[in-house]
Amino acid sequence: MSTILVVEDDVDIRELERYALASNGYKVLEAENGKEAVSMLEQEDIDLVILDIMMPVMDGLSAIKAIRYTLQSSVPIIVVSAKGDESDIITALELGCDDYLTKPFSMNVLNSKIRAVLRRLSETNASSTVHHAGLLMDKEKHQCLLDGNEVELTATEFSLLYLLASTPEQVFTRNQMITKVKGSDYPVTDRSIDVQVATIRRKLGEYGQRIKTVWGIGYTYKES
Structure with a gap:
C-alpha cells in the first residue's frame, strides 16, 4: 500500500x-x-x-x-x-x-x-533499460536500439533521450533537462537543448515524433 x-x-x-x-x-x-x-x-x-x-x-x-x-x-x-x-x-x-x-x-x-x-x-527503480514499441535503451551498456538496429547517439543525446523515454508522459522544462543531464552549474542554454532534441528526432526517424514539444514549457515522450 x-x-x-x-x-x-x-x-x-x-x-x-x-x-x-x-x-x-x-x-x-x-x-x-x-x-x-x-x-x-x-x-x-x-x-x-x-x-x-x-x-x-x-x-x-x-x-x-x-x-x-x-x-x-x-x-x-x-x-x-x-x-x-x-x-x-x-x-x-x-x-x-x-x-x-x-x-x-x-x-x-x-x-x-x-x-x-x-x-x-x-x-525506473526496477530496471536500467527502457523498452517502448521498437525502442530499446540500455543505460549500463549505453546502447540504443531501434527495431533491433543500433542508433549512434552522443553521450548527451543518449542521456536526454533516456531521461524522456524512461518517464513517458512526464513534462520536463529545458532547465530541468539541463540540470538532470549535466548538473545545475553546466553552461548550456535552452537553445542548445532544442538543437539536441532536433538531432535526436532526426536520428530516430519516424520514431522521433514520440518526443513532443510542450509549447512554452519543454518536452515530453509519448509511448505511441
Missing part, C-alpha cells in the same frame, strides 16, 4: 482528496502547510506528495525547495493549485515537482496522475 501525503490548507479540499485516495487503496497522511509537510517527510515513510501552492506558514514552492534541497528527497510531488499560469507551472516543474494539476480538478484525473507517477518510479 502506497502512502500519500496531502498538503492542503483548505479543509474541504483536503477531506475530498483524503476520501478519494483512501477509496482507491492508498494510506493517506495530511498536512496543513509546507512546514508541517517537511516535518512529516523527515519522520514518515511517504511514497508521494500532493501539494498545494498557496498556503500559510510555508507555501508550496518553498516546500518543494525544502524537500529537494534541504531534505535531499526525491519523493514524487504532484502540485494541485489554483495558480494555473504558464509561469507558475514552469516554476514548480523547475523546482522539482513531477506533475502539475490546476484547480478545479477531477479526482479521476488526479488518481490517474498518481498511478502514472508511481508506475514510472517503480519501472
